[in-house]
Amino acid sequence: MATNQFSSKTKLSKKSKDLVYDAGGYVQGPRKWAIAVTASLGAILEVIDTSIINVALTDIQTTLGATITEIAWVATGYAIANVILIPLSAWLGDFFGKKTYFVFSMVGFTFASVLCGLSPNLAILVIARILQGLFGGGLLAKAQAILFESFPPAEQGVAQSVFGVGVIAGPAIGPTLGGYLTDNLGWRWIFFINLPIGLVAIAMSMIFLRPDPPKVNKTQQPVDWWGIALLAVSVGSCQAFLEEGERNDWFESSFITTLAITGVVGLVLFIWRELNIKAPAVDLRVLKHKSLAAGSLYSGILGMGLYGALFAVPLFAQGVLGFSATQTGDLLAPGALASAIVMIILGKMSGKVDARILIGLGAVGTSAVMFNLATITPQTGTDDLFWPLVWRGATTVLMFLPLSLACLGPIPKQDISAASGFYNLSRQLGGSIGIAILTTLLQQREAFHQTILLAKxxxxxxxxxxxxxxxxxxxxxxxxxxxxxxxxxxxxxxxxVNIQAAILSFADIFRFVGLIFLCSLPLLLFLGKGGASSKAPAAH
Structure with a gap:
């Protein structure tokens, strides 16, 4: 039997002698669920730290004596470093070993978190946040790749739901946790909280993750330093353009214009370089898979809507309703809980339902929620926002999990790491694009409504x-x-007048996000059925 034939590989090392694989190379037994929790824990830490900083920026600014422009780099530095590392995670995992690289990223992320909390000035804090972003980029994409490589197709729905709980709920948990820690313990604790969780994740990674195979004696491929440099310049410039554009009036600033030109030229050179060398740092050839190309595009749109909506709601709560950081976190918490519950339920049934149907229902449902939020008035309060935000958390999951399965499920096992990097990068960049667009649109619409109201x-x-x-x-x-x-x-x-103009501009933003999801529906024609039709990729 195939299983018996593969049994000679079950004892890979003394530390993992209880790891058992099937004929396809997938982990068998309860150990695989420990792997799922371990990989997801790393991803959750990374995602939460993307948003946890936002509610504490004012306190950090006051403590360190920074200007608004300077303090923005605490968030911008993390985001830039993060998107640079995500597409490189596949190559780094192959170069150093998947487990070795994941553990190294986890150790580095935890160390950088402590350094953030101990930072005596803004410069050290920004450097520490950049380090956090570099190590965190390896955690996000690698975690999803580990799950796809460890679980057979029939169990991917449940495995990815464990991963998805953190990625979906993280942006909402971040402000909640950040608000509580900042208000009660001080902003440094939003970083110190990562130490005990990080130590647990490191220990679990060393114990449960499948060991790296022994190095095969072969000629080592040269490192693609030019590709890495062009990636850092192009993606880093694009992310900085999106993060800093609105604060610098976009193309009115020579700095932002330079970033835009550098990003476009660098991206063209990067693509040309990676398609014309034998051992690229980022394997762009995986985009030949139709499911990955279409799924990554849709993932970018999902990121725009998901992070855009989560960006607009806290701004409305704090800027218009006058909520504190803790109150804003409490407002978002039920939606995060709804996401987790629906994610777990969906993980058990996603393999039996056409992914396109679920994604379509999620897009339409999220649009309905956004149009409902657009009916806000000066009298809108917590009770009026409770159910719309709960439904937003639930409907978003209908897109996230099936899209992951439809996009990455059909990918051959040897291409999963590179494909996962592209998929997660598209969502992160989509979120940055969405926030940049919504920030600018919010400012323009508020000025427009003020002009109309004052004219009367x-x-x-x-x-x-x-x-x-x-x-x-x-x-x-x-x-x-x-x-x-x-x-x-x-x-x-x-x-x-100012309050009314702000309310009207937020209503415009919610309608815009709703329209984004409705306009994304034609992309479903290019996606596969996902778990319902996925076949196990051949063992490699």
């Missing part, structure tokens, strides 16, 4: 005149003289 507030408008009269009387009743009361009334009216 004239001394000749009866309603405006009456409102101003009432407000003036109110301030006079509180002890102000007629002149001061009139000025206070004008200021109060301006504040009402």
């Amino acid at each position: 507030l004239t001394p000749y408008d009866l309603e405006t005149h009456e409102r101003l009269k009432v407000l003036t009387s109110l301030f006079m009743s509180r002890g102000s003289d007629a002149g001061s009361a009139h000025q206070q009334a004008l200021a109060s009216l301006q504040q009402l």
